[in-house]
Amino acid sequence: MEKTVALKDGTEVTIRDMGPDDVQRSFDFFAELPKEDRKYLRVDVTRWEFVERRIHDIDPARVRRLMVIHDDEVVADGALELEGHGWGDNIAEIRLIVSETFQRRGLGLLLARELYFIAAEAKVDRIVARMMRPQVGAQRIMKRLGFHDEFLIPEHVRDQDGNWQDMIIMRCNLEDLWKEMEGVFEGSDIRWHR
Secondary structure, eight states, X not given: OEEEEEOTTSOEEEEEEOOGGGHHHHHHHHHHSOHHHHTTSXXXXXXXXXXXXXXXXXXXXXXXXXXXXXXXXXXXXXXXXXXXXXXXXXXXXXXXXXXXXXXXXXXXXXXXXXXXXXXXHTTOOEEEEEEETTOHHHHHHHHHTTXXXXXXXXXXXXXXXXXXXXXXXXXXXXXXXXXHHHHHHHTSOOBOOO
């Protein structure tokens, strides 16, 4: 999958599947994120082996990783991971991160929408997002996309500095997400072509 879309300021970017040749691009993207943004990621993405593993270990039946490219550089990264077994059938987890220079330009919404299309094709009913309590901005964005707080697990995970953090699990039904997304896109000047 590869498509070019225009952001609300007219900047054109390409959204495409991540592939085995994208290790260096992905590594550069994560290395350039502010330390505060990297602090709450699951793994230390400044370590080459972790970035390489997350790309080479993609199971296309279970994981879709997308990247957004502008001027041959990654400016956003997104993933949809299907649980795909037992109680987890029809449930997926979404993760998004947008570079600082492309935030507040509608890119996160565009990337989320593409991941929703993938979820719909995979017959996903519910999507979850997991984050740490200090990630207030990310929580606000997910709520705007139709997610609701479901659980808070006190001191459940460690951030990259080794400090214990509360984990928040947010969830939304895919049908509710579509309704929310339509409202968001109707009120914006983002040009979208599917």
